[in-house]
Amino acid sequence: MGQINLDLPALIGSRICHDLISPIGAINNGLELLNMAGTGAAPGPELELIGQSVESASARIRFFRIAFGAAGEQTMGQGEVTSILRDLYAGSRVEIDWQITTPQSRNCVRMAFLALLCMETALHHGGRITVAEEAGHWRLQAEADKIAVEAELWALLSQPDQDKPLQPAQVQFALLPILAQVQGKEITLDRSETELTLSF
Helix, strand or coil: CCHHHHHHHHHHHHHHHHHHHHHHHHHHHHHHHHHHCCCCCCCCHHHHHHHHHHHHHHHHHHHHHHHHCCCCCCEECHHHHHHHHHHHCCCCCEEEEECCCCCEEHHHHHHHHHHHHHHHCCCCCCEEEEEEEECCEEEEEEECCCCCCCHHHHHCCCCCCCCCCCCHHHCHHHHHHHHHHHCCCCCEEEECCCEEEEEC
16 A cells, blocks of 8 residues: 555544544533532532543543554654553553653554554453563563454454455554555564564
8 A cells, every 4th residue: 555545544533533632622621610610519420420431532532643643753752652551541451561661753653552452352351461662673462361363353464465354443453564564564473372472
């Protein structure tokens, strides 16, 4: 796929996330104003539920903006990345250990986020994913009581030319190998019943 074709869906993703984050933020501001109104009544479960939903939506939009949006030439520091991951996986059965302390290109973080989405599909009952990088080589290792890998789906990462229909929730398996090819990287996998390692 050419660079122009690759950039267009990324720009669409960026536009959607950019336009959604403002109203989500406005809802959150409105909730804060309600809590500051000083009615004397304790916040009810309705406001608490709305607040949790807004936080979840905001976290997902921030994550998707990196994973599916246009990357550009920016870099991302550890604080920004871990903040996004902490908010996204709060209350989740999946724990993320981002061990990278130096700023990384947004392109590489984008690939790592897509890889996280891929690895999530193998952790039906939760688990831990460690993300590390050394000299431009990225390694994501998932550990769980049981790893469940759909072979045909994961084969797309190393053989992207296969004609396999995908569900919307599986689009990362099509996008990650395209980005890897553009970056001149090769995706490798290694797995056992309790561990799954994805490197690029």
